[in-house]
Amino acid sequence: MSKTVTITIDDKQISVTEGEKLLWAALENGIYIPHLCGVKEAERPEASCRLCFVEVEGMPNPVTSCTLSVKEGMVVRTRSPRVDRLVRTGFELLLSNHRLGCAKCAKNGKCALQKMAKERGLKLKLTRLRSLVKETPVDDSPQSFSFDPSRCVLCGQCVWVDRNKVKVGAIGFIKRGMDRKVSTFGEVKLAESRCTQCGECVKVCPVGALTASSEKESH
Ligand code: FES
Structure with a gap:
């Protein structure tokens, strides 16, 4: 049976299915992250559009949210100067x-x-x-x-x-x-x-x- 975990995106706590990709967890909870190439059903995301970047506490660099599986306690920011720069360039x-x-x-x-x-x-x-x-x-x-x-x-x-x-x-x-x-x-x-x-x-x-x-x- 799938387990539910709690994560925080932009100070909002949400409950999502463990292992779900962060992009879909955010979108399904009304939190917008830019994206074009992501397909929810895809086993291996292509991650080719390079637009769905977020910052995750404990990670040194912005990461693509369509490839990142959610974990209990994850703290995410959808905006930061680095993320905005990457999205603007992409x-x-x-x-x-x-x-x-x-x-x-x-x-x-x-x-x-x-x-x-x-x-x-x-x-x-x-x-x-x-x-x-x-x-x-x-x-x-x-x-x-x-x-x-x-x-x-x-x-x-x-x-x-x-x-x-x-x-x-x-x-x-x-x-x-x-x-x-x-x-x-x-x-x-x-x-x-x-x-x-x-x-x-x-x-x-x-x-x-x-x-x-x-x-x-x-x-
Ligand atoms: Fe395209 Fe993530 S949706 S890289």
């Missing part, structure tokens, strides 16, 4: 690869980047880095949704669902470094791939990369 790096222009985006008002900016007082524009967004064509070959790679933040939510939930294996990460991207294998259009157009990937996309046809971008 956020701007994401923006440098993400086509901005919220007003025209289908996810305007529902986007995880907008929420992060609001919660943490971050600017939704580049201040230190230049944009590295490549003009890539939108794949609107599926009947009910489209994929805009220039709005993708490489969080991997769609890849996880495709591989582990619907078990189709139509998409994945391809290439490395600055060229890394989500794509069908063989870089064919979605309609020509193994994609069954079930739409599960659209439901988990936290930004305006995968959007249902019913919520198309306004131009």
Whole structure:
């Protein structure tokens, strides 16, 4: 039987299941921590977005909360100068690869980047880095949704669902470094791939990369 432990986050005591990852324990108790790549059901978190940092008493450096299991008596701070610096840098790096222009985006008002900016007082524009967004064509070959790679933040939510939930294996990460991207294998259009157009990937996309046809971008 699972054991309940008490932890403290930002001076608030909460009871959570021992061993649960801190990110989910916080979110389920109404405490916001920025995150993009975390999947609660994933056995091994990817921890690739590097946004969910917190400070934990007794640990010398900020840690990613999606990889940290809660323990009795843990004392956590979701904000500190070091955490804020890491989040600000990670956020701007994401923006440098993400086509901005919220007003025209289908996810305007529902986007995880907008929420992060609001919660943490971050600017939704580049201040230190230049944009590295490549003009890539939108794949609107599926009947009910489209994929805009220039709005993708490489969080991997769609890849996880495709591989582990619907078990189709139509998409994945391809290439490395600055060229890394989500794509069908063989870089064919979605309609020509193994994609069954079930739409599960659209439901988990936290930004305006995968959007249902019913919520198309306004131009
Ligand atoms: Fe923890 Fe992305 S949610 S690193």
